[in-house]
Amino acid sequence: MGPKVKTYTYAELKTATADFSSANFLGEGGFGPVYKGILNDGSVVAIKQLSVESHNGRSQFITEISTISAVQHWNLVKLHGSCLEGARRLLVYEYLENKSLDQALFGKTNVHLDWSTRFNICMGTIKGLAYLHEESRPRIVHRDVKASNILLDGELCPKISDFGLAKLYDDKRTHMSTRVAGTIGYLAPEYAMHGHLTSKADVFGFGVVCLEIVSGRPNYDEKQDSEQKYLLHWAWTLYESNRHLELMDPSLSSFNEQEATRMIGVALLCVQASPALRPAMSRVTTMLSGDIEIPVVKTKPSYLTDWDFDDITNAFDDEEPMPSENTTMMTTTATTTTNTTSTGVDLMSLPIRLSEVIRKASFREGR
Missing domain, CATH: 1.10.510.10 (Transferase(Phosphotransferase) domain 1)
Incomplete structure (x- = not known):
């Protein structure tokens, strides 16, 4: 198991994206839509709403996310943290300004x-x-x-x-x-x-x-x-x-x-x-x-x-x-x-x- 991953509240991420406004929409990937967000501390992030149903339970999901966050390299997008509230599952990544x-x-x-x-x-x-x-x-x-x-x-x-x-x-x-x-x-x-x-x-x-x-x-x-x-x-x-x-x-x-x-x-x-x-x-x-x-x-x-x-x-x-x-x-x-x-x-x-x-x-x- 990797290091503890930062946990965000859904309310925090909703505010960061202006309620997931279309103006902040960055694109749609295989796992769900991605939005640009500005957190309370002013940092800019990319927030992915996971729209695919996972077969894993909550604890296993947290373990997998922790493992992913521990995998770090200059040429890999950094995962900052996640949000798990009820059925909502979101991931918070570093923001890359020049897109894909x-x-x-x-x-x-x-x-x-x-x-x-x-x-x-x-x-x-x-x-x-x-x-x-x-x-x-x-x-x-x-x-x-x-x-x-x-x-x-x-x-x-x-x-x-x-x-x-x-x-x-x-x-x-x-x-x-x-x-x-x-x-x-x-x-x-x-x-x-x-x-x-x-x-x-x-x-x-x-x-x-x-x-x-x-x-x-x-x-x-x-x-x-x-x-x-x-x-x-x-x-x-x-x-x-x-x-x-x-x-x-x-x-x-x-x-x-x-x-x-x-x-x-x-x-x-x-x-x-x-x-x-x-x-x-x-x-x-x-x-x-x-x-x-x-x-x-x-x-x-x-x-x-x-x-x-x-x-x-x-x-x-x-x-x-x-x-x-x-x-x-x-x-x-x-x-x-x-x-x-x-x-x-x-x-x-x-x-x-x-x-x-x-x-x-x-x-x-x-x-």
């Missing part, structure tokens, strides 16, 4: 990300994940690594948010579960398909984020032509033909070609279909810093190889075929939120082709 990475990357804020800043964001995210996977006690698998869960402070230093929260709502204490917490487009295939959870699922999500940082575009973009809609597909096409630098965000006035090449190579390693082929985050750090050589990527990213899609960029417009032994399917029940589409993937529900799921989820996100 997806907003900065995809033009939803005025934050400008030059190349060196992007490279540093990538390195900081790697260090935060490596800490969660290999150094923290307990070791933590995030389960939902994506650009909207990477926040930026005043100096554009990245801090990973929502780590440890998925465990609060997991009623099965094993690596296997019939319900998967994550976001379509960032989900590792073994986790999405079979509920098999290891740290390599986070490595996959990071690989997608890394490609988004390089290209300045989301993992699915309906506005692009058919070859470029899926970022992983487009990145691999360019990489195969040794045109990988064409992936770079055109808004960048300049960039370091060696660093960019390393980032793309690392990202493609991280999104391999087999978890065994994905590097641990500590190894990613040494690869990206140039301390060790990046292996040549010889196989396509997942979603392009392990499912037998004849044409993942066009087939979703056709009538869906009946499931067969040769068609691998995944299932999902998606929860639509304001800024993200987090999903609990219910492996017992109606099958949907993966390419169609990604497309529909991207539309829900307004991309």
Whole structure:
């Protein structure tokens, strides 16, 4: 059990947010809405209202929150405390003024990300994940690594948010579960398909984020032509033909070609279909810093190889075929939120082709 966590009253947090006013609304995550708040001592915080019902009792919930608060690293969002009154459960975090990475990357804020800043964001995210996977006690698998869960402070230093929260709502204490917490487009295939959870699922999500940082575009973009809609597909096409630098965000006035090449190579390693082929985050750090050589990527990213899609960029417009032994399917029940589409993937529900799921989820996100 970690150190005692500061406890806030509901009245205190209600006052801090002006009764959870829409003017203080920061966004909606997979676990509930987040508001900016100013506490009595003048400190600015981010207050998350947990809207998902936890399977844990009060004492167990407090224990888990205490454990999360003890996990501290420069690249992790700090949890200040919590509020538990009746059915109300709220968490109080440090406030990050530059909001989330997806907003900065995809033009939803005025934050400008030059190349060196992007490279540093990538390195900081790697260090935060490596800490969660290999150094923290307990070791933590995030389960939902994506650009909207990477926040930026005043100096554009990245801090990973929502780590440890998925465990609060997991009623099965094993690596296997019939319900998967994550976001379509960032989900590792073994986790999405079979509920098999290891740290390599986070490595996959990071690989997608890394490609988004390089290209300045989301993992699915309906506005692009058919070859470029899926970022992983487009990145691999360019990489195969040794045109990988064409992936770079055109808004960048300049960039370091060696660093960019390393980032793309690392990202493609991280999104391999087999978890065994994905590097641990500590190894990613040494690869990206140039301390060790990046292996040549010889196989396509997942979603392009392990499912037998004849044409993942066009087939979703056709009538869906009946499931067969040769068609691998995944299932999902998606929860639509304001800024993200987090999903609990219910492996017992109606099958949907993966390419169609990604497309529909991207539309829900307004991309």
